[in-house]
Amino acid sequence: MDGMAVAIFVPVVVFMVVVAPIWIVFHYRSKARTVDGLSAGERAELEDMIDVANKMAARIETLEAILDVESPGWREKQQHAS
Secondary structure (H helix, E strand, O other): OHHHHHHHHHHHHHHHHHHHHHHHHHHHHHHHHHHHOOOHHHHHHHHHHHHHHHHHHHHHHHHHHHHHHHOOOHHHHHHHHO
C-alpha cells in the first residue's frame, strides 16, 4: 500500500505545485480581458460595422419605397411565396 500511496501522492503534488497555479493564472487573465471590454481596434471595427449596417438599412428602406410605388402589393406577394 505504501508504494501505491506514493504513486498517487507524487502526481497530485506535482499537479498542485505546477499545473494548478498556471491554470489559475491563465483563467483569471482571460477573465480580466473580458472585463476590460473591447480594445481600441475592436471598438473601431464595431463602429465601422454599425455604419455599414445603418447604410444598408437606409438602402433597404429606399428600395422598399421604390417597390411600393412601382409594384404595389409586392409585400403580400412575397408573403404568399414564402
